[in-house]
Amino acid sequence: MAKQILIDAIRGKRTAKPPWVPYSGVHSAFVINEPADKFLKDPQLLAKGVVETARKYKADGIPLVFDLSVESESMGLEIKYWKDNVPSVQSHPLSDKTVEEAGLKVPGPGDGRWPVLFEAAKIAKPQLDELDCALMGLACGPLTLASHLAGVRIFTDVVKNKEKAHHVLDFCSRVVTKSVEMYCDMDCDIIAIVDPVASQIRDATFKEFVTPYCQDAIKIIHDRGKTSTFFICGDATKVLESVCQIGTHGFAIDEQLNLTFVRDLARKYGVGFGGNLKLTLALSLGIISPREDAIVSLAAGGTHGYVFAPG
Template sequence: MNSKERILNALDCKEVDRTPWLPYAGVQTANLINVNAREYLTSVDNIVDGVCEAYKKYSPDALPVLFDLQLEAEAIGCQLKWADNNPPAVATHILEEGKTVKDLPFPTEESARYPIALEATKRVVEKLGDKIAIYALICGPFTLALHLRGVGIFSEMMRKKDQEKVDELMEYTVQIGKDLAAMYKKTGVDVIAVVDPMVSQISPKHYERFVKEPTTKLNTYIREELDLRVMTFSCGDATKNLESMCQTNTHGIAFDENVDLAFAKDVAMRNHVAYGGNLPLTTVMLFGTPAENVAEAKKEIEIGKGPGFILSPGCDIPYNTPIHNIEAISDYASGNYTPVDVLDEAEFNDNSQEFEDIAIEKGKVFIEIITLDSEGCAPCQYMCESVKKILPKYKEKIVWRESLIKSKAGVNRMAKLGVKNLPTMLINNEVIFDNIVPTEAELVTAIEEHL
């Protein structure tokens, strides 16, 4: 059984000879060829070189061509904010600028960076498509709706008079997904991953009302009209919506370390879909030793063993993740590994300063948002935006900061505050919004209670 067969059989919940390994090496592959994220995501040659280098180093059974959930929003008209070590973030929301859904364009193969993504994918398929399964990632309909509308969509979902606006927007974003999936089909990819991280930030009630049917329509199109496998992917704590995600005519679900793997296995098997995850991105892959990474991979393979399981990171691997950690997982997954007790115990070099405690002053509130990184994590971005949106109302009464866990200081801060999920918002050091972006009304109420 070769690598491609192993992945496709796993997605069909068939027996395989060993657990398939899928590293989500997005901008991390830019690090492999010594370029930054922008240089990588705007160059066909760099993307192809990076993916080919990841193939050489990580012995994968499958690889994504690029992990950039802002591609569609940019083509529709949103401005991006670029960073050296992350995919870009959406900086402006076109539906906040006086436009309506009817004003929005339908991108073509010539729009914005679509030509780069499509040509790079075509060339990767030509080079590696006979060896491994090639994934094309598209932005899920709800996350794309957030990119276009901004955090105001949460309030619209709560108001009956505005709910039809959300439905109209979701219908549009589904069509955008169908169109891009059809373009990727022409390049020869094997799997379309519909990556919708923002569904972890809404309740099961809202998932059922606004997201489940549109996602099912998109997945059905990919599965039946395009004849491709489709994977439904959400980072953050998607536990509450996992069952519904399985019921969207998907071949499989993928999730991060916020979801218990044994629980996800039960849900997936009950719904006869594959499942993939969920190596911890920071505490293990970024800051752990090779031995700790192998131990984590071993644990997850033991939990997930059997039809349908694909070993993978919880999301896009951070840019600075030590290469030897990913190689250690790769060697273990492929059966070509060094015993854990003799692996190099070198630690990631991190000289970051511990986060300062902020004194709580009477008549003021301190808001702290614990994130992976709002520049590269959509749920983190929109939780931060929810605070920025209400700052003019309170002015000097609010002090706020984002505390990233992409350093050991950040991991220590998360543990000190008792934070379990990302993103989480604390007010005066008390967890208030755990892995759910508040509406403006909910946030204002919480602030008033702490003033």
């Protein structure tokens, strides 16, 4: 466990070894034998699960939660909880209304589950510090949040109804900025903007509807002296160069990308990169040996700005 090694790697520096981050999410509930729905609503259980998972897997960093419904729930959207998975967003108020018509407001520390996260961080942070493990705060990214608020139509609006899309994304940007501010207040060491669906658009659309709407949040993270990273999922090949240029210290990808390609692009721009242990083929299904998969990823990633993590 080595928090500083992780911070250095995300910032694109050389490290003595690749740091390791398990994106445990609701698996932390499984580790302490609790259902996910109960775990996510109880600060004591949340803190216990995160700390126990960090200890069990000898993590160098670990997310407080990996749940992209937090922001949506705190604005009053309908959320469905599951016993063995993260919650899912059920309502999309901006599919047929403007932000003003829907009465949406930027949430604060007293809204939704944010009080649970604040209390859990307060409990977990000193214990993680003793383990030399970084606490990570994960904020829902602007385009993913827009898809929660407006539904799938946001993906046509960014092409056919740009004025409306910019209006939605501007609001989402303010929500994301407030989220990262709250994670800073929780004393998270590393803060990620998590925008998995940003791989589903063209690079020009990414530059217009993702990059500008992350800048205020990134500035908050850096002004507060924290380390920033950007998470993206899927085949992000066409937008990855823009990801490298978005302004965060580093980024992370999933198993669909070639890690050698990712490594070379990250080093070109002097940023850190993370992945690429195969979550489905290796860890979930066992089609590929997790051990062999880990060896391949570690060999490709090396020790220059690389964070070993699930893809």
